[in-house]
Amino acid sequence: MTENTSSHLNPDEEPSEPEIFEHSEMAGEVCKHTADQHTAYQRAVESIFADHKAEARLSAQKAIHIHAARVAHAEEYPEDRSSGGPKWTSEVIAQRELVTELSAGLRISENTARNLIFVSKGLVEEFPTTLAALGTASISYRHAVTIVEQGSCLPDATRAAFEADMLAIAETSTVAKLTKKARTAVDTAEPEKMSERHLHAALMRSVYVEATADGMAYLGLHIPAVEALAIDGRATAIAAALKNAGDPRTLAQLRVDVMCDLLINGEPSIPGAPRGILAHISLTVPVLGLLGVTDELTDLVGFGPIDPLTAARITARAPSLSRVLTDPITGHALTYGRTRYKPGKDLHDLVELIWSECNFPGCSTVSTSCDLDHTIAWCDGGETSLDNLGPACPKHHKVKHRTDWLLERDANLVATWTSPAGHEYIIEPEPIARPAPPRFGVESEWRQTHAQTEWALEPPPF
Numbered sequence: 536m537t538e539n540t541s542s543h544l545n546p547d548e549e550p551s552e553p554e555i556f557e558h559s560e561m562a563g564e565v566c567k568h569t570a571d572q573h574t575a576y577q578r579a580v581e582s583i584f585a586d587h588k589a590e591a592r593l594s595a596q597k598a599i600h601i602h603a604a605r606v607a608h609a610e611e612y613p614e615d616r617s618s619g620g621p622k623w624t625s626e627v628i629a630q631r632e633l634v635t636e637l638s639a640g641l642r643i644s645e646n647t648a649r650n651l652i653f654v655s656k657g658l659v660e661e662f663p664t665t666l667a668a669l670g671t672a673s674i675s676y677r678h679a680v681t682i683v684e685q686g687s688c689l690p691d692a693t694r695a696a697f698e699a700d701m702l703a704i705a706e707t708s709t710v711a712k713l714t715k716k717a718r719t720a721v722d723t724a725e726p727e728k729m730s731e732r733h734l735h736a737a738l739m740r741s742v743y744v745e746a747t748a749d750g751m752a753y754l755g756l757h758i759p760a761v762e763a764l765a766i767d768g769r770a771t772a773i774a775a776a777l778k779n780a781g782d783p784r785t786l787a788q789l790r791v792d793v794m795c796d797l798l799i800n801g802e803p804s805i806p807g808a809p810r811g812i813l814a815h816i817s818l819t820v821p822v823l824g825l826l827g828v829t830d831e832l833t834d835l836v837g838f839g840p841i842d843p844l845t846a847a848r849i850t851a852r853a854p855s856l857s858r859v860l861t862d863p864i865t866g867h868a869l870t871y872g873r874t875r876y877k878p879g880k881d882l883h884d885l886v887e888l889i890w891s892e893c894n895f896p897g898c899s900t901v902s903t904s905c906d907l908d909h910t911i912a913w914c915d916g917g918e919t920s921l922d923n924l925g926p927a928c929p930k931h932h933k934v935k936h937r938t939d940w941l942l943e944r945d946a947n948l949v950a951t952w953t954s955p956a957g958h959e960y961i962i963e964p965e966p967i968a969r970p971a972p973p974r975f976g977v978e979s980e981w982r983q984t985h986a987q988t989e990w991a992l993e994p995p996p997f
Contacts, residue, residue, distance in 0.1 A: 580956040588672035594679070595670035601637070601655040608633055657683035662698050668705070678705040678713055685717035693724050707961070709897045715839055722840045726830050730842040733759070760838045761816060761845060768815050770794045771904060776809045819888070820850055836891060836903075878919050883907060886924050889964045894942075894950050895931035896960035902926035908935065910944040922946055 609629045615622040623631075630652075637648035658666040662683055669679045682701045689697055697720055704716050722729050737759055745753040756763065767790075774789035782789060796805055803810060818841075821831035833846035878886070886907060893900040894908075905926035911917030922944060927935060934940055939955040950962040 577956050580958075587675070591669055591672040591675050594676035595658075595666055598655040598658045598666065598669070598679075601651055602659040605629075605633055605652055605656065654680050654683050657687055661687065661694065664695075664698055665702060668702055674702065674705045675710070677710045681705075681710055681714050681717055685714065685721055689721060689724060697721070697724065709899070711899045712892075719839045723832060726832060726843070729832070729840075730844045733842040733845065759845070760835055760841065761849065764835065764838060765816050766794070768903070769813065770797065772815070773803055773808055777805065777807055780807050782807065816849075817888070818846065818849060818853075820846065836888065878907060878924065882919070882921065882924070885921065887926065889921075889948065890926050891965055892926070893928040893931055894925040894952075894962050895927065895934070896952055896962065898928055898931055900928035904928065906932045908932055910942055910950075922948055925950060 609626065611629070612625040613628045613632060614625060615628060617623075633652060634645050634648045637643070637651060638645045641648070643651075658669070658679060662679075665674070665679050665682050668674045669676060682698060682705065686694060686697045686701065697717075700720060701713065701717050705713050708716070739757070740759070741757045743753075743755045743757075745755070747753060756766075770790050770793045771786075773793045774786055777789050777793070778784075778786050784792070792805065793803065793808070796803055796808070817836040819834040819836060821833070832840040832843070833850070835841045887902040890902050892898065892902055893905050905928045907924055908927040909917045909919070910923050910925060913919070917923050925944065925948075935942055941953040943951045943953075945951075948964045952960045952962065954960070
């Protein structure tokens with residue numbers, strides 16, 4: 536036994552042939568086992584995706600059947616069977632009967648049943664292309680619901696264009712991102728009505744408390760977006776300062792505790808909490824829109840477009856303005872970079888402006904709550920430049936570095952993620968400003984008419 540052991544440890548002695556064969560055979564078995572495991576993983580993932588598509592196709596069929604039930608029952612003209620009092624119309628009775636029928640049979644609330652009927656009617660009568668996309672599993676049912684709910688207020692003249700644009704987005708985006716895009720599209724379709732809609736919605740602001748288990752409760756505010764983001768931003772800034780000072784609580788816990796502290800005490804009373812931190816929001820204000828030359832809307836960073844009255848009020852009181860030059864055709868920021876590891880404030884702010892959310896597929900964490908990640912790590916030769924930086928929330932920042940997810944970013948800042956199962960997800964940056972109207976485009980009639988004229992443009996006064 537001792538002889539065999541010592542001979543194996545002798546660096547000058549070659550192992551016997553049977554031993555070499557045995558070791559290589561074992562290595563082959565391990566590799567085969569690992570490959571089989573990964574193949575099984577890929578097959579399971581593909582099965583999940585197939586099930587998801589089957590659900591979409593069934594949802595399309597259900598929508599058709601619900602709508603057919605609604606139409607068929609309405610054509611039966613049911614009558615109010617009560618003996619006294621004001622009579623319900625046959626339309627009201629047909630609706631109530633179908634709502635309660637679905638509620639009881641599907642074991643869902645009547646509000647949920649009512650929404651099913653509304654969405655089904657919208658898909659069949661107003662958004663047939665969306666219904667077709669759902670039937671082919673190009674989109675999910677939740678995507679279809681978003682298109683119907685957001686676009687139902689649009690007039691017939693603009694609905695088809697809205698549907699086409701939203702379907703193109705829905706095929707590659709999450710429901711949350713589609714909702715944001717759809718809301719923006721509705722606002723820009725009728726910008727003249729935006730302020731009126733906002734003022735009406737603000738009249739409905741509210742606070743609610745909902746009890747949950749274990750002595751907990753939800754406290755909710757339904758308020759204008761500007762105030763909501765300002766509240767959240769201030770609480771997050773104070774919470775981050777406490778975390779950086781060594782507070783053992785998580786950032787999520789600190790944000791809640793800071794909000795409670797501010798609401799109850801008026802000023803931070805948590806030991807170590809800094810005072811003097813004010814609410815901060817960022818707006819992207821198109822200069823031409825601000826001057827009234829175009830109808831371009833102002834964006835509240837982290838939310839989307841806001842009405843012109845609110846934008847003008849905030850801009851007039853803004854303590855500072857930063858000029859960002861953008862391509863007049865695409866609306867993207869003009870590229871510039873740095874060569875040091877930690878980006879300066881201007882580059883940091885520009886990255887957060889270009890990317891309003893975490894770069895990971897499906898994540899909607901706002902960029903101001905994210906880490907600034909080097910796509911190619913600094914230690915691997917990556918630069919601190921606009922085309923090598925992107926926001927990653929702490930959770931997905933760890934996923935990028937600890938798992939087999941791979942990230943690449945091209946010169947146009949487009950991020951391509953490849954999953955462990957081999958699926959690719961493309962994340963494109965949002966234009967800082969919307970592309971300029973045709974008359975300001977390079978190929979516009981305005982440009983062609985004045986092609987021979989030299990223009991001496993004064994820089995903006997900020």
